[in-house]
Amino acid sequence: MATKPPSKTNTKLRSKVRAKVKHPQTQSKPGHSKSKKSASIQKNSRSQHYSFKRYLFGFIALSLIAFSAYLYFLNHLINQRFDGDTWALPSRIYARPLELYTGMSLNQESLKFELELSTYQRVRYRPKPGQYRLLNQSIDLYTQDFEYSDSVEPGRLVNIKFVGDKVTGIKDLVSNKPLKLHRLPPAIIGSYHPQNGEDRLLLASDRIPEQLQKILIAVEDKQFFSHFGINPVSIVRALIANVRAGKTVQGGSTLTQQLAKNLFLTAERSLLRKINEAFIALLLEARFSKQTILAAYINEVFLLQQNRIAIHGFELASQRLFKLPIEQLSTDKLALLVGMVKGPSSYNPIAHPVAALTRRNLVLRVMRDEKLIDPTEYAHLTKQPLGTVKRLPGVNPFPAYVDLVKRQLKSSYSSSELSAKGLRIFTPFDPLVQRALHTGLKNGLLRFGQPNLQSAVVIADYLNGDIQALTGDSQVDYPGFNRAVMAQRPIGSLIKPLLLYSLLDGNRSLATPANDKEINIKQSDGNVWTPKNYDRQFHGKMTLYQAFVKSYNLPFVNFGVEGGLEALVKNLERIDLLKHEVVYPSILLGTSAMSALEVAQMFQVIANNGYFTPLTTIRQVSDKDNRVLDRMPLKSQKIFNQAQMIQVQRAMVGVVEEGTAKYLNTRFKGQTLAGKTGTTNDARDSWFSGFSDRLLGVVWLGNDDNKPINLTGSSGALRVWADIMTQQKIKPFKISRDAALEWRYINRNNGGLTKQHCANSVLLPFIKSQIPTTRSACE
Amino acid sequence: MYPARINLIRTRSTKIGLILLSLLAASCSVPTINTDQYQGEITTEQASDGPVVELHRLAISALNQKQYDRSVNYLQRAIKIEPRNAHSWHYLAQSYWHKKNYLQCLDMIERSYSYSKVEDDLDRANDALKTQCLAG
Numbered sequence: 001m002a003t004k005p006p007s008k009t010n011t012k013l014r015s016k017v018r019a020k021v022k023h024p025q026t027q028s029k030p031g032h033s034k035s036k037k038s039a040s041i042q043k044n045s046r047s048q049h050y051s052f053k054r055y056l057f058g059f060i061a062l063s064l065i066a067f068s069a070y071l072y073f074l075n076h077l078i079n080q081r082f083d084g085d086t087w088a089l090p091s092r093i094y095a096r097p098l099e100l101y102t103g104m105s106l107n108q109e110s111l112k113f114e115l116e117l118s119t120y121q122r123v124r125y126r127p128k129p130g131q132y133r134l135l136n137q138s139i140d141l142y143t144q145d146f147e148y149s150d151s152v153e154p155g156r157l158v159n160i161k162f163v164g165d166k167v168t169g170i171k172d173l174v175s176n177k178p179l180k181l182h183r184l185p186p187a188i189i190g191s192y193h194p195q196n197g198e199d200r201l202l203l204a205s206d207r208i209p210e211q212l213q214k215i216l217i218a219v220e221d222k223q224f225f226s227h228f229g230i231n232p233v234s235i236v237r238a239l240i241a242n243v244r245a246g247k248t249v250q251g252g253s254t255l256t257q258q259l260a261k262n263l264f265l266t267a268e269r270s271l272l273r274k275i276n277e278a279f280i281a282l283l284l285e286a287r288f289s290k291q292t293i294l295a296a297y298i299n300e301v302f303l304l305q306q307n308r309i310a311i312h313g314f315e316l317a318s319q320r321l322f323k324l325p326i327e328q329l330s331t332d333k334l335a336l337l338v339g340m341v342k343g344p345s346s347y348n349p350i351a352h353p354v355a356a357l358t359r360r361n362l363v364l365r366v367m368r369d370e371k372l373i374d375p376t377e378y379a380h381l382t383k384q385p386l387g388t389v390k391r392l393p394g395v396n397p398f399p400a401y402v403d404l405v406k407r408q409l410k411s412s413y414s415s416s417e418l419s420a421k422g423l424r425i426f427t428p429f430d431p432l433v434q435r436a437l438h439t440g441l442k443n444g445l446l447r448f449g450q451p452n453l454q455s456a457v458v459i460a461d462y463l464n465g466d467i468q469a470l471t472g473d474s475q476v477d478y479p480g481f482n483r484a485v486m487a488q489r490p491i492g493s494l495i496k497p498l499l500l501y502s503l504l505d506g507n508r509s510l511a512t513p514a515n516d517k518e519i520n521i522k523q524s525d526g527n528v529w530t531p532k533n534y535d536r537q538f539h540g541k542m543t544l545y546q547a548f549v550k551s552y553n554l555p556f557v558n559f560g561v562e563g564g565l566e567a568l569v570k571n572l573e574r575i576d577l578l579k580h581e582v583v584y585p586s587i588l589l590g591t592s593a594m595s596a597l598e599v600a601q602m603f604q605v606i607a608n609n610g611y612f613t614p615l616t617t618i619r620q621v622s623d624k625d626n627r628v629l630d631r632m633p634l635k636s637q638k639i640f641n642q643a644q645m646i647q648v649q650r651a652m653v654g655v656v657e658e659g660t661a662k663y664l665n666t667r668f669k670g671q672t673l674a675g676k677t678g679t680t681n682d683a684r685d686s687w688f689s690g691f692s693d694r695l696l697g698v699v700w701l702g703n704d705d706n707k708p709i710n711l712t713g714s715s716g717a718l719r720v721w722a723d724i725m726t727q728q729k730i731k732p733f734k735i736s737r738d739a740a741l742e743w744r745y746i747n748r749n750n751g752g753l754t755k756q757h758c759a760n761s762v763l764l765p766f767i768k769s770q771i772p773t774t775r776s777a778c779e
Numbered sequence: 780m781y782p783a784r785i786n787l788i789r790t791r792s793t794k795i796g797l798i799l800l801s802l803l804a805a806s807c808s809v810p811t812i813n814t815d816q817y818q819g820e821i822t823t824e825q826a827s828d829g830p831v832v833e834l835h836r837l838a839i840s841a842l843n844q845k846q847y848d849r850s851v852n853y854l855q856r857a858i859k860i861e862p863r864n865a866h867s868w869h870y871l872a873q874s875y876w877h878k879k880n881y882l883q884c885l886d887m888i889e890r891s892y893s894y895s896k897v898e899d900d901l902d903r904a905n906d907a908l909k910t911q912c913l914a915g
Binding site for chain 2: 096099101102103104148150151180181461463464466609611628631633634635636637638642650653672694734735736737743744745756763
């Protein structure tokens with residue numbers, strides 16, 4: 001039978017029983033009572049002593065076991081933190097890198113804007129890395145090294161010359177040679193922050209400036225290199241000072257203790273926390289070099305609060321406050337950052353500049369006393385202004401775009417990967433196009449005098465699928481409901497270009513007669529649908545081209561019932577935009593709801609000659625070590641007939657020349673543009689989609705509660721589109737040449753061949769077999 | 780002689796007149812239409828010192844070193860600068876062929892065709908590459 005090991009209680013009981021058993025023996029021999037008594041006392045005392053020793057040993061052994069377990073636990077915590085990813089690193093979302101080359105369209109002011117967004121600092125002297133200087137019609141710029149997945153773009157000191165809106169030369173100012181191409185590192189436009197709301201940029205040990213280390217040690221922990229994690233002398237000194245003052249005026253913690261607290265403990269003031277802190281500090285010192293501990297401290301320390309984001313580490317604080325990497329900070333700026341360690345909130349130089357200046361000068365005084373700077377330097381440095389930015393750059397200045405990036409990433413990455421693994425997400429976001437969007441939208445909306453009017457805008461390069469700019473709210477920097485992606489609204493006549501393509505699929509051409517006559521359609525539920533034109537008039541016979549440019553509804557519904565509906569459904573399916581299983585004829589007039597982004601995808605195919613290129617906000621995802629995790633290559637799939645699509649494009653040019661978007665003629669004189677307006681019932685939604693040589697823009701206006709806005713596509717969204725594109729300086733749209741097409745002048749009313757100078761003539765492309773054979777009299 | 784001469788002249792002038800008339804008629808029935816207002820020339824700019832040519836050079840060098848992802852990156856940059864350059868799309872198709880991504884290769888060739896003017900060499904190269912991609 002297995003016996004239990006003696007427990008502490010069992011041992012006690014046994015010694016009591018032994019004592020009881022011995023007592024009767026002593027009582028049975030009275031003659032030796034005295035000596036026996038003393039022997040018994042001696043024995044008793046020995047036995048008690050023996051028991052005490054056993055208790056003590058037991059206690060010590062147990063304490064040692066508990067202490068070992070405690071240390072093991074602390075060590076395990078340290079392992080967990082240092083063996084894996086020490087810090088949760090936010091993922092960064094980058095804009096596109098700006099390619100600079102001679103002949104490109106870019107003016108000095110636009111490059112300045114790009115540089116400011118990329119946190120370059122403007123200076124008046126020859127720039128250092130991360131700085132630029134504005135000169136008369138040129139910019140001297142020192143770019144910083146940037147690591148792409150396939151190469152490192154080295155930082156260069158270059159001069160960029162401008163004449164008007166063109167770059168006329170790029171020169172390397174070190175080699176004094178012209179450059180064919182120079183890629184400007186991309187700006188960070190957003191981040192995925194960890195759950196704890198911390199943001200930091202890691203600084204490798206070899207990048208930490210020596211001066212920063214010296215200042216930090218001089219101010220926070222003079223004996224850093226000589227103590228073993230805790231500094232008893234410093235603790236006693238602090239204790240005395242605090243007792244004398246009657247409150248906490250001095251801390252005795254070493255840098256290692258502070259790191260221990262920051263990494264593993266809370267800010268709670270308790271003895272237990274202090275004990276834990278001390279032991280962790282001892283373990284850290286036993287396991288890691290001083291340099292590793294210092295580097296960890298420099299990356300960990302909390303320095304600044306920006307809205308809900310806590311900025312940790314000197315590198316990010318330096319970039320946010322001075323727009324400079326830490327290596328480029330002058331001594332006074334380093335002194336300010338070190339001074340902020342004591343009280344990131346109290347010494348925030350933007351909120352409390354006076355307190356921050358006093359604190360910085362105190363740090364400089366310590367530096368002088370520690371002989372890190374001489375008195376002359378001290379006198380000079382204390383006179384320097386703080387030199388920080390006036391306002392911290394916005395945490396999320398482009399919320400709608402960043403929101404779409406996050407949505408597109410969610411299918412491939414978990415939230416924890418995105419918020420903690422330091423991924424680098426490269427997008428085609430174009431800050432200059434987004435700026436044009438912001439300004440144009442703001443100006444455009446002012447004209448309507450409707451404070452609650454909402455909007456969504458998507459701007460994309462239809463040739464390569466890059467979504468360059470996007471907004472989902474009339475207040476462009478408001479990070480709320482992203483209407484460009486989420487709001488599904490009926491698109492009205494924006495369906496007509498694809499419907500026209502579907503109609504041209506058969507034997508129809510732009511000159512095919514169309515009938516603008518009443519039609520009643522009995523639907524499957526027994527109801528009769530009687531569509532109407534927007535002006536509620538009938539316009540008789542005309543060409544398909546004329547019906548399209550004037551956006552008459554009835555000819556399209558008439559064609560729809562003759563097979564156009566089936567073709568439209570098939571074509572919507574091909575671009576994955578058919579939303580309903582049951583299709584009603586009213587889809588011919590755009591009752592099907594889409595988001596602005598989906599509309600943009602539909603028009604991408606139309607503008608790009610029938611080549612489907614998925615619109616995207618992501619080009620590449622790399623890990624923090626620049627290994628590529630995902631590439632989103634340029635895709636281009638031919639899904640529609642080019643010759644047919646060119647006819648649609650020509651009709652859309654007609655909309656701008658003489659149709660519902662004629663307003664653009666006055667705004668962009670002499671420029672060929674293509675577009676289509678869209679209005680829904682009771683003017684609840686106002687749409688316009690149009691394109692130039694490369695850019696496609698989709699604008700939606702409406703109310704969230706779906707109340708009428710009393711704006712048509714023409715009087716609403718079209719105007720805003722024009723305001724945005726005016727900012728952008730677009731180039732004219734040119735229809736591609738296609739051997740399958742021949743161009744003829746026809747009479748836009750009856751479709752007969754005519755001559756250029758004749759009334760109602762219009763030049764249209766035709767597939768050879770569909771060239772009209774009838775002639776129209778020349779009026 | 781004289782009348783005969785006149786006749787001859789008359790016959791000649793009638794012939795010339797008829798030719799001119801027929802030319803005029805022909806020109807009326809098939810008018811020369813200037814479509815420049817709408818149609819663009821395809822730009823296959825090959826200026827020897829342009830940024831696109833520089834990127835082509837880098838892409839070809841990467842291809843020769845079997846660094847296909849790099850060549851794709853260079854060519855996508857070239858396309859961003861000049862999207863209607865038929866050569867960029869052709870080299871991109873080549874890169875995908877090397878990467879054994881034949882569907883992408885075919886798609887890129889289609890774009891190259893759509894932007895190529897009558898450039899026999901490029902069209903021949905596209906034809907040859909298309910055959911190889913289809914075989915892949």
